[in-house]
Structure formats: C-alpha cells, structure tokens
Amino acid sequence: MRQFTAVVNPTAGGSTGAAALLALARRLREAGAELHTEYSRSLAHAQELARDAGRRGRVVLAVGGDGIAGGIGGALSGTGATLGLVPAGRGNDFARALELPTEPAALARILLEGEPRHVDTIEVESAVHDRTVVLGSVYAGVDALANRHANRSRLLRGAASYYAGGLRAAATWRPARYRVTIDGEEHAHTGYTVVVANSGYYGSGRVIAPDARVDDGLLDVVMIEDAPRRLFFALMNDLRTGAHVHRPQVRMERGREIRVVADRDVPYGADGEVDALLPVTLRVLPGALRVLC
Known part of the structure; x- marks a missing residue:
C-alpha cells in the first residue's frame, strides 16, 4: 500500500x-x-x-x-x-x-x-534567477502581464481573474520585438507573446497548444503576432477551443531548446508563479518526472 x-x-x-x-x-x-x-x-x-x-x-x-x-x-x-x-x-x-x-x-x-507515467519537464535558465524546473508552460508577453494582474486580484477568482487580467494587460500592451531561437535556428517575431508549452493548456483551461503532449520530448512554441486589438480579442476567444492556430497571426514551431529575447523589458511567467524578465532559455527534460495518472 x-x-x-x-x-x-x-x-x-x-x-x-x-x-x-x-x-x-x-x-x-x-x-x-x-x-x-x-x-x-x-x-x-x-x-x-x-x-x-x-x-x-x-x-x-x-x-x-x-x-x-x-x-x-x-x-x-x-x-x-x-x-x-x-x-x-x-x-x-x-x-x-x-x-x-x-x-x-x-x-x-x-x-x-x-501506474506512474513518465512525463517531460521544462528547465528554465535565466541570467538573473537560479535554474528552475516547471511542468506546464513558459510565456513571455501580454499573457505574463495578465497573469501578474490575476495573481494580484483580490476580488476575482478562477477564469474570471484571468479574463479581467487579460483585458487590463491588452489595453496597455504595445507589440514587442522578439528573437526566438529554436534548436539553433533564429526566428524574428513582433507581437503579443511567445509561449513555450509542454502542456496544451494555460490560463485556466485555454487551449494554447492543441498538439502539445507531455511525454513527446518536445516543446511547442506558439508566437502570436501583432494584430489590431479587435482581432486580438477575437483570437483570445479562440483559445477556448484551440481554433487560434488556424489564424495567420499565429505561428507554431517545435523544439528541444528555445531561447527568447526581446527589445525591451518583457515579463515572462511559468506555471502561474515565476515573475521575471527576458531573456530566458528553456530546455525539455524528457521523461524526467513520474506522475500518477
């Protein structure tokens, strides 16, 4: 027993x-x-x-x-x-x-x-913070700002706090210019966020990376490009089902090691807790954790 x-x-x-x-x-x-x-x-x-x-x-x-x-x-x-x-x-x-x-x-x-299932984890390496390991996703941009607002909310809980935090963050966000290096290949990106996902879900049930698997040895990279705010909010609504991946403003990649930098101080978060600034380097740790599921 x-x-x-x-x-x-x-x-x-x-x-x-x-x-x-x-x-x-x-x-x-x-x-x-x-x-x-x-x-x-x-x-x-x-x-x-x-x-x-x-x-x-x-x-x-x-x-x-x-x-x-x-x-x-x-x-x-x-x-x-x-x-x-x-x-x-x-x-x-x-x-x-x-x-x-x-x-x-x-x-x-x-x-x-x-029976325990072996799942992947994410190593998070920053020049400012000690090395950490997380489970679900790391996100850098308007969603990290929204998560910060949600964590500080005293009146709202659950999905409502994320929704309100997202509205507040999007109202003041201006597109950042990112450089995202995936397994040595650099991608230029201007927009709202870069999400590196082990799990398909973030932000209280939003389907950010529909094809992500927690045991495939890969990280899914989601880049949401600059768009008019009206279109951005429609895209955010698509996150309920994962339909956003079909929009031209969304770019999907996969890799094992991802480095994200930006042209200004852009916050990033991980599993709802880490609150820091780019740059950050992320590596998948295949099958590193045993979970009962």
Missing part, C-alpha cells in the same frame, strides 16, 4: 485546497494507505517538504493549483520520486492535460492504483 505525503498550499483557490484534501484523505485512509499532511509557508518550503518526502520513498501529493504543482513537480524532476496531483487551485491546467478527475472517489482510485 502506498504511503503519501500531501503538501498543501493553504491559499490555493481560497480555502479549497484543504477541503479537497479532506474529502480525498478519508478515501485513501479507508483503503489502508498512510497519509501525512504538511502545510507550506511558501513555494520554496513546499519544494523542501516534497524533496524530503520523496527521498523517503513516499508519494508526494501537490494540493493546490498550477503554481504548487509546477513547483513541487520541478523539485522532484529527475529524482525518481513519484508525484500525485490534487487539483484545488485557480487554473489546474497540468492536471487538466493529464485528464485527472476532481471527484474525490475517482481521484483516490488513480492515486491508489494508477
């Missing part, structure tokens, strides 16, 4: 993290599993707790949203430890890519009986 350590972000989605774990914990314990719960004080503290539990052979449960999932998943990447996700945050995009249920009984069955 598996032994679990749950690392809870007590602020994810309001109080839903603890509530989601409470409903799940009863089912795990009734099945005979051992469950120990730790509450994190910060993302760094959550990563420390996760590494310690992983070293002791326990399955680490990341309870919260994409921030704690990416932070803990990144900390366990390459260690051989096993991660389980308990979606309880605002976006839950990596859990969505793995098609994980949120219903406690169904999720408990996966955690108790599911």
Whole structure:
C-alpha cells in the first residue's frame, strides 16, 4: 500500500485546497494507505517538504493549483520520486492535460492504483534567477502581464481573474520585438507573446497548444503576432477551443531548446508563479518526472 505525503498550499483557490484534501484523505485512509499532511509557508518550503518526502520513498501529493504543482513537480524532476496531483487551485491546467478527475472517489482510485507515467519537464535558465524546473508552460508577453494582474486580484477568482487580467494587460500592451531561437535556428517575431508549452493548456483551461503532449520530448512554441486589438480579442476567444492556430497571426514551431529575447523589458511567467524578465532559455527534460495518472 502506498504511503503519501500531501503538501498543501493553504491559499490555493481560497480555502479549497484543504477541503479537497479532506474529502480525498478519508478515501485513501479507508483503503489502508498512510497519509501525512504538511502545510507550506511558501513555494520554496513546499519544494523542501516534497524533496524530503520523496527521498523517503513516499508519494508526494501537490494540493493546490498550477503554481504548487509546477513547483513541487520541478523539485522532484529527475529524482525518481513519484508525484500525485490534487487539483484545488485557480487554473489546474497540468492536471487538466493529464485528464485527472476532481471527484474525490475517482481521484483516490488513480492515486491508489494508477501506474506512474513518465512525463517531460521544462528547465528554465535565466541570467538573473537560479535554474528552475516547471511542468506546464513558459510565456513571455501580454499573457505574463495578465497573469501578474490575476495573481494580484483580490476580488476575482478562477477564469474570471484571468479574463479581467487579460483585458487590463491588452489595453496597455504595445507589440514587442522578439528573437526566438529554436534548436539553433533564429526566428524574428513582433507581437503579443511567445509561449513555450509542454502542456496544451494555460490560463485556466485555454487551449494554447492543441498538439502539445507531455511525454513527446518536445516543446511547442506558439508566437502570436501583432494584430489590431479587435482581432486580438477575437483570437483570445479562440483559445477556448484551440481554433487560434488556424489564424495567420499565429505561428507554431517545435523544439528541444528555445531561447527568447526581446527589445525591451518583457515579463515572462511559468506555471502561474515565476515573475521575471527576458531573456530566458528553456530546455525539455524528457521523461524526467513520474506522475500518477
């Protein structure tokens, strides 16, 4: 029987993290599993707790949203430890890519009986910040600015906070001039954003990279070019289904190592948490993480 350590972000989605774990914990314990719960004080503290539990052979449960999932998943990447996700945050995009249920009984069955799947992770290297590893995507441009606004929102939660943040960011954004180098080949790009995706989803269910797979050893690169604001908002609406990829203003590429630079200070984010400025270099780490799904 598996032994679990749950690392809870007590602020994810309001109080839903603890509530989601409470409903799940009863089912795990009734099945005979051992469950120990730790509450994190910060993302760094959550990563420390996760590494310690992983070293002791326990399955680490990341309870919260994409921030704690990416932070803990990144900390366990390459260690051989096993991660389980308990979606309880605002976006839950990596859990969505793995098609994980949120219903406690169904999720408990996966955690108790599911076989670990090897998935890719993303190494993030910046001259300013220490090397980090994340799970879902790295995005540089208007979406990073929107995510910053969403994270600071006190009135809105979930998809509504992303939508409001996106409106605010787009209203003031002016196109940036990027140089995107993909496996040694340079691409000039002027526009709204560059997204490097391991998972197909970001921004609370938006289908940014419909063909992305978490275990194909590749990163999907999405470049949204300059367009009139009216057309940009129509394109953003297309993200609900992934139809934006058919528009001429959207360019899709794939690669294993991507470097993104810009002509000014452009923010980038990763899994909803990293808040920094370009340039940044990203590398896929194939099959580096074991996840129950």
